[in-house]
Amino acid sequence: MKLLTINLRCEEPGLQERLNELGKIVKSKKPEFIAIQDTTIDTGKQIKAATWAQRYHFLMPPVRYETRNKPSVALLSAYPNEESKALQYDGAKPTEVLLRGYYVMYDKNRQPHVVTIATTHVDNEPEYTMIREKQLNEAMEMLDDNEDVWLLGDFNIIREIDGSVSLADDWKDAWMEGEGNTCASGDTYVPAKKFNDQK
DSSP: OOEEEEEOOTTSTTHHHHHHHHHHHHHHHOOSEEEEEEEOHHHHHHHHHSGGGTTSEEEOOOOOGGGTTSOEEEEEESSOEEEEEEEEOTTOOTTOEEEEEEEEEEOTTOOEEEEEEEEEEOOOOTTOHHHHHHHHHHHHHHHTTOSSEEEEEEOOOOHHHHOSOOOOTTOOOHHHHSTTOOTTOSEEEETTTEEEEOO
């Protein structure tokens, strides 16, 4: 199963360039699930209209008046969504939500298997390390009842401030489980360099 997660930084200059680069990556890697942070309703419309996005089902939290032009999260999947829910963190800003979708996949024997894919964007203020930790723990608690669950997102971990992150029991950092992967490796977007492998 291939998963991709990206923060589009929709309020910063160069959004169209980032969308173009995202399209190239999706065409090349063909992920089954894409988690997007920092997207708006208008950006979502652009994504849905893109040629590369036509194979995907698109999901965003319900639009509320006070958040209609604010950054949000989205999920794209190659599989139909069986059920979805947007969950608000306790005392959080309206845009700080967990978007969860249930998807039915089939193994090689055609047996159904439910997979939960979720995305979130936790508080990004550098000094709010306690809020980030609280929201990450809330997210894992919200998803704990699901057997096969993947949480993708922008957790805004600032190692110099937040230190090492300890996940709750039975949770693993899928990236760090991969052979040779480190916190400093992976694909990231730098305006001058576009998406680059940092290894």
